[in-house]
Amino acid sequence: MTCDELYQQLDPFFDNELGLAEAQKVQQHLEQCAACEEAYASRLAVRQALQKPEVRFATPDDLRDQIQVELSKKVSPPRRRAWRVPAFEFPNWLLPSLAGAAAVLAVWFGSKLFLNETRSPNGLLATVTAQLVSDHMRSLLPDHLIDVVSTDQHTVKPWFAGKLSFSPPVYDLSDQGFKLIGGRLDYLGNQEIAAIVFQHHQHYINLFAWPKTESTHFPDTTLQKEGFNVYGWEANGLIMWAVTDAAPDALKTFVDLQKQKQQQGGTE
């Protein structure tokens, strides 16, 4: 990739609008080219400047009431204002109609920045996170969660064996509150990856796994995106990413249990 070609893709890369393959090429170029890396850094600086909450203009306190009064005049007969919509504001688009708990989390985390945004360049990490979060959200649509329904790790693991070139670790953690409920094939870019599905109370956890290649390296990463909590790590030549609407401490417990099992090896 030449610098000119990179320049065409720098903004879409920065904005997570590239496919995984293209994003990887851009990432590789950035790692080798100081001038382009500088252009990337300048975009990051602009973003950080503009995303300071004080740069936004706050809505005047009385505007909402004023607009509600004007709106009610458009309805005949004009209604008497008996109630007031609470001044509770977070972006609606964060909320596909998931569990109510996701809503609470979205509010809780709404004001926090994407944690790793300051690590440069992290376009690839952001791309992976965005794709896996969207995989997770899609999996919550009716009939999308599970291809093989089983609470038995000895059923789920062989099911993957017939479909993937690698063998993802499948452990039932029911005793610890994380019930194995099945598995599914999913995609990261064009690559087929394993999604192992757990249930924790009323929350689902998608544990994604795919083989590590030499060109990628993911240190342990924890972040939240669009109200979902994400934890990524490497184990035994695989990259594992867990995505869930469960609380961060529950996710951490889950990940620690997975790591423990993986270190012990075997399927028990």
Next chain:
Amino acid sequence: MNEEEKLTRFETEMLPLMSDAFNLARWLMQNEQDARDMVQEAYLRAFRFFSGVRGETGRAWLLRIVRNVCYDHLKKRKVHSSDEELENIPDDSSPENQLQVKSEVEAVRSALASLPEDFRTVLVLREMEELSYREISEITQVPIGTVMSRLARGRQQLAEVLKQMREKDLV
């Protein structure tokens, strides 16, 4: 859906988006009073056409209306205003403002305010509202490729203006 139900649904879905609507209008109009008027007009217009949009589309839909209302007024302002009147419009990027030493936030605000409308709009939508290229393309009614190039040039210009401010010790 009767009018009363329509209003209730509209308010439930659209009022929570008011801070996004106001921020966009404020950045486009460059002063608070006009921004208030535009947001109100946009909400009334949106209510007329409302038939129950939801989630992601609802936000982009409302912001498109806000942007259109603002642009209509900016066009009229350009046609009808004499130069004198234009000078009287309070503007964050007026020269007196620029000569004072600014806080970091004021500097960023006046740098963004100094950019051409098209660039300012995509930067507000992308960096502050965190919308996707597709949504920005719907709101600004230009192709995604144009969104991309406006973002690239807007970011460069903004970085350049901020750099100049720092060099002149205005920050």
